[in-house]
Amino acid sequence: MKIRSGGNDYEGLSYVSMVPYIVVDMFDFRLVDVNIEEETTWVGAGATLGKVYYAIANKSGIHAYPAGVCPTVGAGGYITGGGYGNLIRKYGLTMDNLVDATIVDVNGMVPDRATMGEELFWALRGGGEEGLYKMMVEFQTPQLTFDPYGGLMDKINSNGTPIPNREGNLFKLQYVTNWDESENQRSKYYIDLTRKLHAYMTPFVSNNPREAFLNYRDID
Structure with a gap:
């Protein structure tokens, strides 16, 4: 099973495999909910970085999101890969700014950070x-x-x-x-x-x- 958020990947891992596979496409999970007062943003796994930047810019002229320069990259794969971008010297990687996440686990449960445990949260930010x-x-x-x-x-x-x-x-x-x-x-x-x-x-x-x-x- 391959999970695809935006389909951008150096190695094209969403599209190739040595065995038959299916693709779980996160394209429709594109919610971007910006809260300027709390300086947080909930981002759906299928939302592109360009959509995230656009939503933030519509709410504020001074806030930024420390991510990459390619607007078509899907947030799900980008964040779980660590998140390298031009603002890392001042704000760190994208995963350094990840404070919460909601996922669907193999049992169909929907844990947030408080219930998933720190090891899984570590893995969501590119850990192994x-x-x-x-x-x-x-x-x-x-x-x-x-x-x-x-x-x-x-x-x-x-x-x-x-x-x-x-x-x-x-x-x-x-x-x-x-x-x-x-x-x-x-x-x-x-x-x-x-x-x-x-x-x-x-x-x-x-x-x-x-x-x-x-x-x-x-x-x-």
Whole structure:
């Protein structure tokens, strides 16, 4: 089963599979309810980012939504992937601004954040394996983003362009840490956290796709 919100995806995962599949299209879930007083917005999984921006702009000339520049991206897939955009230096990723969610689980129940538990809420913001999850909860501040490679990236000779890291690489990893303390009083602390996260991930990173997959699978 493939779930599609906007249909925009680097790897087209809503459209391809090695086995027969069905698509659950979230297109009609397009509600965007803006509450300027509370500075919150409920966004349906099928609403595009352009629709979100338009709804906010109709309510306020000074509020913004920290998301991407492509207006046709569906909010459901975008938010659950983390949400990378041009405002991350000031406001963080989209998932950093996610305060609540309502889903339908496999039992047909409709839990919100209060009843779904923090682990599921973590997963909704792009989370995965337990060991990394525990570390991210402990560290709190550092962020880890996976940008998928593959496809045409694998087919272009690594010596043919100025970007050599191509064939066999599954992801580009981005380590991001932001802090607000005045005069960077705790800069060493946050930099050390980022280095610890990088060191933790290092054994699971490889130029061999099969080896990388096996390492990923065996994470505690």
